[in-house]
Amino acid sequence: MKSRRTIARRSLIWLLIAQLMVLAPLALHIPLWLSVTALLVIAWRWWLERGRGRFPGPWWRSALAIAVTAMLYVSVGGSFAMETMVSLLVAGFVLKLTELRREGDVYLLCFLAYFVAATQLLFFTQFLGSVYSLLCFCAITGTLLVNQMAGARSPASPSPWRTLAGLLFQALPIMLVLFLALPRLGSLWTVPLNSTAGTTGVSDSMSPGDIADLMQSDELAFRVTFAADIPPAHERYWRALVLDEFDGRRWSQSDFHDVGNGRASVWRRSDQALTELARPMSYEIMLEPTGENWLYALAVPQTDASGVDLSRGYTLFQRKPISQRKQYSVISQLFYRAQGSGLDEREKRAALQLPDTGNLQTRERARQWAEQEPGSQALINRFLRLVQSRFRYTLQPPLLGDDSVDEFLWQTRAGFCEHFASSFVFFMRAAGVPARVVVGYQGGQVNPHEGYLTVRQLDAHAWAEVWMEGVGWQRVDPTAAVAPERIDRGVEYSLDDSDAQLLANAMGRRFAAWGNLQLQWDAFNYRWHRWVMGYDNQAQQDFLRRLLGASSPWRVTLALIVAIGTVAALIVGWLFWRTREPVAPSVKIYRRLCRKLDAAGVTRWHGETPSDFAARVGQLRPEWAEDMNSVTHLFLRSYYAEDDAAFEALKHKARALLRRIG
Amino acid sequence: MFLAIKQQCKSYFWRLAERRSPRAEAVVLRHRSIYVLPSKAGLGYMLAGLLVWLLGTNYQNNLILAASFLLFALFVVSVLHAFGNLSGLQLRALKAEPGFVGETLEFPVELISSRSVFHLLLQPVRGPVLRCDLGRDQANVVKIPLAAQRRGWLKPDRLLLKSYFPLGITRVWSWVYLEGKVLVYPEPRPAQFAPQYGADSSGDQGDRVRADDDFMGFVRYQPGASLAQVAWKLYARGAGLHLKQFGAQQRQSQWLDYHALLGDVETRLSGLCFLALEWHAAEIDYGLILPGTRLEPAGGDQHLQRVLSELALFNPAEVGREV
Numbered sequence: 001m002k003s004r005r006t007i008a009r010r011s012l013i014w015l016l017i018a019q020l021m022v023l024a025p026l027a028l029h030i031p032l033w034l035s036v037t038a039l040l041v042i043a044w045r046w047w048l049e050r051g052r053g054r055f056p057g058p059w060w061r062s063a064l065a066i067a068v069t070a071m072l073y074v075s076v077g078g079s080f081a082m083e084t085m086v087s088l089l090v091a092g093f094v095l096k097l098t099e100l101r102r103e104g105d106v107y108l109l110c111f112l113a114y115f116v117a118a119t120q121l122l123f124f125t126q127f128l129g130s131v132y133s134l135l136c137f138c139a140i141t142g143t144l145l146v147n148q149m150a151g152a153r154s155p156a157s158p159s160p161w162r163t164l165a166g167l168l169f170q171a172l173p174i175m176l177v178l179f180l181a182l183p184r185l186g187s188l189w190t191v192p193l194n195s196t197a198g199t200t201g202v203s204d205s206m207s208p209g210d211i212a213d214l215m216q217s218d219e220l221a222f223r224v225t226f227a228a229d230i231p232p233a234h235e236r237y238w239r240a241l242v243l244d245e246f247d248g249r250r251w252s253q254s255d256f257h258d259v260g261n262g263r264a265s266v267w268r269r270s271d272q273a274l275t276e277l278a279r280p281m282s283y284e285i286m287l288e289p290t291g292e293n294w295l296y297a298l299a300v301p302q303t304d305a306s307g308v309d310l311s312r313g314y315t316l317f318q319r320k321p322i323s324q325r326k327q328y329s330v331i332s333q334l335f336y337r338a339q340g341s342g343l344d345e346r347e348k349r350a351a352l353q354l355p356d357t358g359n360l361q362t363r364e365r366a367r368q369w370a371e372q373e374p375g376s377q378a379l380i381n382r383f384l385r386l387v388q389s390r391f392r393y394t395l396q397p398p399l400l401g402d403d404s405v406d407e408f409l410w411q412t413r414a415g416f417c418e419h420f421a422s423s424f425v426f427f428m429r430a431a432g433v434p435a436r437v438v439v440g441y442q443g444g445q446v447n448p449h450e451g452y453l454t455v456r457q458l459d460a461h462a463w464a465e466v467w468m469e470g471v472g473w474q475r476v477d478p479t480a481a482v483a484p485e486r487i488d489r490g491v492e493y494s495l496d497d498s499d500a501q502l503l504a505n506a507m508g509r510r511f512a513a514w515g516n517l518q519l520q521w522d523a524f525n526y527r528w529h530r531w532v533m534g535y536d537n538q539a540q541q542d543f544l545r546r547l548l549g550a551s552s553p554w555r556v557t558l559a560l561i562v563a564i565g566t567v568a569a570l571i572v573g574w575l576f577w578r579t580r581e582p583v584a585p586s587v588k589i590y591r592r593l594c595r596k597l598d599a600a601g602v603t604r605w606h607g608e609t610p611s612d613f614a615a616r617v618g619q620l621r622p623e624w625a626e627d628m629n630s631v632t633h634l635f636l637r638s639y640y641a642e643d644d645a646a647f648e649a650l651k652h653k654a655r656a657l658l659r660r661i662g
Numbered sequence: 663m664f665l666a667i668k669q670q671c672k673s674y675f676w677r678l679a680e681r682r683s684p685r686a687e688a689v690v691l692r693h694r695s696i697y698v699l700p701s702k703a704g705l706g707y708m709l710a711g712l713l714v715w716l717l718g719t720n721y722q723n724n725l726i727l728a729a730s731f732l733l734f735a736l737f738v739v740s741v742l743h744a745f746g747n748l749s750g751l752q753l754r755a756l757k758a759e760p761g762f763v764g765e766t767l768e769f770p771v772e773l774i775s776s777r778s779v780f781h782l783l784l785q786p787v788r789g790p791v792l793r794c795d796l797g798r799d800q801a802n803v804v805k806i807p808l809a810a811q812r813r814g815w816l817k818p819d820r821l822l823l824k825s826y827f828p829l830g831i832t833r834v835w836s837w838v839y840l841e842g843k844v845l846v847y848p849e850p851r852p853a854q855f856a857p858q859y860g861a862d863s864s865g866d867q868g869d870r871v872r873a874d875d876d877f878m879g880f881v882r883y884q885p886g887a888s889l890a891q892v893a894w895k896l897y898a899r900g901a902g903l904h905l906k907q908f909g910a911q912q913r914q915s916q917w918l919d920y921h922a923l924l925g926d927v928e929t930r931l932s933g934l935c936f937l938a939l940e941w942h943a944a945e946i947d948y949g950l951i952l953p954g955t956r957l958e959p960a961g962g963d964q965h966l967q968r969v970l971s972e973l974a975l976f977n978p979a980e981v982g983r984e985v
Contacts, residue, residue, distance in 0.1 A: 111707055112710075137732060141736060171732060171736045175734075178731035185719050187721070532725070
C-alpha cells in the first residue's frame with residue numbers, strides 16, 4: 001500500500017534505530033567514509049524531523065548520490081566482491097533517507113534493511129552475531145508494524161511490542177521447520193566475499209622467521225572432532241603444503257607440488273601402492289576462512305568433500321580460496337607405507353634439488369657423514385643426536401646471513417622449527433637422501449567440555465619428510481629432538497619465560513580460570529557452527545531419515561505441510577481463543593434446553609426468537625407449553641434485565657423441564 | 663468482442679463474489695467471504711525474501727537461509743493475523759435518513775466485533791476510503807456517503823472492507839453487500855403549471871383555476887392558495903412566490919395535483935416536491951393527487967414524509983396508463 005500520508009514520528013524513530021542497528025556491524029566491512037556519511041545522513045534526517053532545516057531538492061539529492069557513487073568507485077577501485085556490493089547497498093540504503101517523507105517510502109527502506117541485515121551474516125557467523133542479526137530483523141519488522149499502526153484512532157490499539165513479540169514468536173516454529181526440512185541448493189555463481197582481505201595462517205613459502213611470526217596470533221585456525229579417540233599429540237601433524245624448492249633462503253613449492261596455482265596434478269591413492277598399517281582414523285574439520293586454497297589434514301587423507309582433491313604431497317586442496325568457514329570430513333591413514341618401491345624421476349629430482357651455490361660447509365659435512373654412515377636412517381639419527389645435544393629452541397634466534405644453513409648448524413645453533421626443518425632437509429639432500437619440508441600445524445588443544453581439538457595459529461609448525469628405500473616418505477621432526485615438549489604439550493610449554501612473552505594470549509593459556517571460560521565459550525560456538533552452520537544436505541538427510549524413517553521427497557513434502565499446517569492451525573486457534581466471547585450462564589442453560597428439544601424433535605430455527613420458539617413448542621407439544629413459556633420468560637428476564645432472582649428461578653424451572661422432556 | 667468477454671467475466675466474477683457474501687441486513691465476516699493476498703508492498707517483501715534466500719544459497723550460509731525462512735514465516739503469520747483481524751467482524755445497516763436527488767446521503771453502518779479490529783479501511787464502490795479502528799465489543803458507526811442520483815429506493819452498492827494490518831504486506835479484504843435502503847425524494851425544482859388544465863373539471867379532482875379568467879396582476883403568495891395560481895415564471899426569476907390574480911377569484915384549494923403541471927414525469931414530480939416543501943414550511947394543509955393515488959389534505963411532518971414518499975416511489979408504469 002502506497003500511503004501518501006507523511007510518516008509518523010514514531011515510525012521514523014523505529015526506522016532510524018533499525019537502520020543504525022543494521023549498519024553498525026557492517027562498519028567494519030565498508031569504507032570508513034561511508035560509515036561516517038551514513039551516520040551524518042541519519043542524524044540529519046532526525047534534525048529535519050525536529051523541524052529544523054528543509055528537505056533537499058532533487059538537485060541536491062542527485063549531487064549527493066553521484067558524489068557517493070564516485071567515492072565508492074574510487075575507494076573500491078572497480079574490483080567486484082561481496083563487500084563492494086554491500087557498500088553499494090548501504091549507500092543506497094542511506095541515501096533513500098534523504099527523500100523519505102511518506103508512509104509508503106518506509107516499505108522500500110525496510111525491505112532493503114532486511115537484505116542488508118542478512119549480509120551481516122556473511123561476515124558474522126558466531127552465535128552472538130546471529131542473535132544480533134535476529135534483533136535487527138525484529139527492529140525492521142517492528143518498523144513495518146509501527147508504520148502500519150501509526151494514525152490509529154482507536155484507544156484500544158495494543159502495544160506494538162506485544163504484537164511484534166507475538167508475530168515473531170509464532171513465526172519462529174515455521175522458520176525452524178523450513179530450516180530443518182527444505183533442501184539446500186549449491187552455489188549458483190561465484191562472487192568472492194571480499195577482494196582485499198588478507199590471508200591468514202600458513203603461507204605457501206617459508207623463510208626464517210615466518211612461522212615464528214604466526215606465534216603472535218592466538219586466532220583459531222581450525223577445530224577437529226574425532227569420531228573415536230583423539231590421537232596423541234605427537235601424531236597430530238596437520239599438513240597443509242609440501243615445500244620442496246629451496247633458493248638458499250626461502251622454501252617454496254615446485255611445479256610438482258604447487259596445488260595453489262593448479263600446476264600440480266591430482267593424486268589418486270590408487271595410483272601408487274599405499275600400505276595401511278593400522279585402522280584409518282575419521283574426523284571432521286571446521287576450518288576458519290584462510291583466503292588460501294589448501295586444507296589441513298593428517299597424512300594420508302581421503303575425503304568425500306565436493307571440490308576437494310588430494311595432492312601428490314598427501315595434502316588436500318580445492319580450486320576456490322576458502323573465504324568462508326569450511327566444514328569437511330576426512331579419513332586419514334596415520335600409519336602407512338607409500339611409494340616405497342621408488343620415486344619417479346621427476347619427483348626424485350625435485351626432492352634432491354639444492355641451490356647451485358652457498359652453504360658449502362654443510363654440503364661438505366653431509367658428504368662426509370653419508371660416507372661414514374651405513375644408511376639413511378643412521379644418517380638421520382646422527383643428525384638428530386647433534387641437534388639434541390648442542391641446539392637451543394627459541395623464538396628469538398640470532399639473525400642469519402647469506403649462508404643461513406651453515407650459520408645455523410655450525411655457529412648460532414639456536415632457532416625455531418623452521419630453522420630445524422629447513423637445515424635438516426638441506427643436509428639430507430646434500431647427503432643424497434630425497435627430503436622435503438612440510439608445513440602446517442602440530443598438536444592442538446583438547447577442549448575438555450566438548451572433547452574436540454582446537455588448533456590455533458601458534459600451533460603452526462614445519463617439519464621434514466625423508467624418502468627411504470622400502471619405507472617411502474617418512475616423517476622426521478628435528479624439533480622433536482631439541483624440544484620434545486613442543487610436540488607433546490604445545491609451544492607454550494617449550495619456551496623459556498622471555499620467549500613465552502612473545503606468544504599471543506600467554507595469560508589465557510596459563511591462567512586456568514580465564515582459560516576455562518574461553519574454552520567453554522569456544523565449545524559453545526563450535527557447537528553452534530557444527531549444528532547450525534554445518535547443517536548441510538547430508539546432515540539434513542540423516543536428520544530426516546531418523547525422524548521420518550526415510551527422506552523421500554514426498555515424505556518430506558508431506559511432513560513439511562503437516563508441520564506448517566499444525567503451526568498455522570495453532571496460531572489461528574490462539575487468535576480466536578484469545579478473543580472468544582464469554583457466554584452468559586443463562587445462555588448456557590437455554591442452549592442446553594434447545595439441544596434437548598432438538599433431540600425430542602423440536603428444532604429451533606436459525607434466527608428464531610426465544611418467544612417465537614416457545615410459541616411453536618407450545619403448538620407442537622402442548623404438554624410442555626406452560627413450562628416452556630415460563631422458562632423462556634425467565635431466560636429473557638435474566639439475560640436482558642440481568643435479574644438474578646429470575647436466573648435462580650430459571651435454573652430450577654429449566655431442570656424440571658429438562659426432566660420432563662427427557 | 664474482447665471487451666464483451668471482459669465484461670462477461672467481470673459480471674460473472676461479481677456474481678460469484680455476491681454468492682459468497684449474500685446480501686443481508688447484518689453481515690458477519692467469515693472465511694467464505696474474506697480474501698487475503700499480498701499487497702503491492704507484500705510483493706516487494708517477497709522479492710526481498712527471495713533475494714535473501716539467493717544470497718544464502720549462493721554463499722551456502724545457513725544463517726542467511728534461516729533469515730529468508732524467517733521472512734517467509736513472518737509472511738505466513740502475517741496472513742493469519744490479517745485474516746483474524748477481519749474475521750468475526752459484524753456489520754449492520756442502520757436506518758438511513760432520506761434525502762433528495764442531487765444530495766449526498768449518509769448510509770450509516772454499524773461495525774462491531776468481539777475482538778479489536780485494527781486499521782480497517784472501508785471503501786464504497788465510488789467514494790473515498792474511510793478509516794476505522796474498533797475496540798473490543800465497541801460498536802462504531804461509519805457513515806458511508808452515497809450519491810443520490812435517482813428518486814426511489816437507493817441501495818448501497820457493495821462495500822469494500824480492507825486492511826493492511828499487521829505489517830502492510832498483506833491485503834485482506836471482503837466485499838459486503840448490505841441489505842439496506844434509503845429513500846430518495848425527487849429533487850425539489852419549480853415546474854410549470856399547465857394553463858389548459860382547467861378545461862377538464864371533474865369534482866373529485868378538486869377546484870381548479872379557470873383558464874378564461876382575466877388576469878389582474880400579482881399578489882404575494884398566501885397560505886392556502888392553489889398551485890395553479892402561482893406565478894412560476896416570477897418565481898423562476900428569483901422574485902419569490904407570487905400568485906396570479908384573476909378576475910373571478912376562487913376559493914383557494916390545497917391540492918398538489920400531478921395533472922396541473924407541465925413537463926415529463928420527473929419534472930412534474932420535482933415541481934410537486936418543491937411545492938410540498940414550500941407549503942409545509944408555510945404550514946398549509948395540502949393533499950396529493952397522483953395518477954392512481956390520492957392523499958387527503960393534511961399537515962405536519964408525517965404528512966410531508968408520506969407525500970414525499972409517494973412522490974419518490976411513484977411509478978408511472980405501475981399506474982398502467984400513459985401520463
